Amino acid sequence: MADTPPYLDLYQREMGRQRPHHGYLVGSGAPLALDFATYFVKGLNCLDPRGVQPCGQCYCCLREYMAIRHIEPEKGQITIDDIREGSDFLESTSVDGNFRYKALIIEQAEKMTSSDAVNRVQENALLKTLEEPPEGSILFLLSDVPSFFLPTVRSRLAYIHFQPLILEEYRRHLMDLQFSENEIQLLLKVADTSCTSRDDLQFIVQAVALARGILAGTLDESSMQYLMDNADQWQRILRVFHVYFRDALVFVETGKYDKVYKILPCSPYRIIETLQDIAKIRRILSTTHSSPKFQMLSLLSKRRCRIA
Numbered sequence: 197m198a199d200t201p202p203y204l205d206l207y208q209r210e211m212g213r214q215r216p217h218h219g220y221l222v223g224s225g226a227p228l229a230l231d232f233a234t235y236f237v238k239g240l241n242c243l244d245p246r247g248v249q250p251c252g253q254c255y256c257c258l259r260e261y262m263a264i265r266h267i268e269p270e271k272g273q274i275t276i277d278d279i280r281e282g283s284d285f286l287e288s289t290s291v292d293g294n295f296r297y298k299a300l301i302i303e304q305a306e307k308m309t310s311s312d313a314v315n316r317v318q319e320n321a322l323l324k325t326l327e328e329p330p331e332g333s334i335l336f337l338l339s340d341v342p343s344f345f346l347p348t349v350r351s352r353l354a355y356i357h358f359q360p361l362i363l364e365e366y367r368r369h370l371m372d373l374q375f376s377e378n379e380i381q382l383l384l385k386v387a388d389t390s391c392t393s394r395d396d397l398q399f400i401v402q403a404v405a406l407a408r409g410i411l412a413g414t415l416d417e418s419s420m421q422y423l424m425d426n427a428d429q430w431q432r433i434l435r436v437f438h439v440y441f442r443d444a445l446v447f448v449e450t451g452k453y454d455k456v457y458k459i460l461p462c463s464p465y466r467i468i469e470t471l472q473d474i475a476k477i478r479r480i481l482s483t484t485h486s487s488p489k490f491q492m493l494s495l496l497s498k499r500r501c502r503i504a
């Protein structure tokens with residue numbers, strides 16, 4: 197019996213292609229991403245597949261490791277030598293002829309940093325492989341920071357991610373933090389558009405706490421201080437405010453006002469007004485000519501927050 201992986205839909209979709217992509221960028225969901233990549237290559241090589249799933253018993257299934265090379269950062273870095281070695285593996289013809297596909301899987305691929313940050317030698321070495329991919333080769337870049345990679349690299353990779361499972365993990369995390377179900381729903385919506393890692397979720401939880409404080413006029417001194425100390429983060433914080441308030445309004449419009457009221461103790465009108473103020477500060481932040489601090493302070497004072 198072939199076992200059923202949690203990413204079966206995605207797997208079947210990719211197996212359904214005439215031929216697989218030469219490269220995949222798997223953003224987020226690291227343990228599952230690695231599992232997916234391995235399973236996918238196994239499925240492609242299986243000599244006796246059950247439907248599209250690998251049998252787990254044939255010559256290739258039992259020796260799946262022969263078709264896969266792994267790279268992961270050592271001492272926090274993936275070096276140009278690692279990449280060259282990996283590319284050589286993809287280009288070599290010495291792999292057992294029973295395998296139709298071979299794969300290079302690079303974990304935490306954003307660790308391809310070097311002192312030569314401008315030339316980004318590792319990525320450029322990979323680019324050569326991606327431009328002229330050896331027959332039957334597949335490259336997997338696994339990374340929680342898909343935006344790290346050069347556009348020229350990204351454009352040659354098919355992007356997949358495991359968002360639902362990440363959100364499930366966030367949900368558990370938020371439950372641990374004693375958030376109510378209504379709050380979790382709102383936070384997850386914000387996280388869905390803004391999170392790429394668990395650190396981001398912490399940031400969003402903090403930003404949302406600020407947003408609620410501003411709206412309710414109950415921002416305490418330490419929160420105020422945090423806001424003033426992190427002026428370089430305002431663009432991100434305001435983005436979270438924006439998504440959060442907008443989703444709160446959607447709740448209002450879909451008749452779930454009771455839910456929102458429990459979360460945001462204020463009128464929808466006040467939410468709209470605050471959203472407009474937020475839009476204004478965001479506009480100002482993207483230009484260089486006026487004072488975002490003045491605008492932020494004025495937003496805070498309008499909301500009757502005490503200014504430290």
Ligand SMILES: [Zn+2]
Binds near residue numbers: 242258
């Ligand atoms: Zn098999």
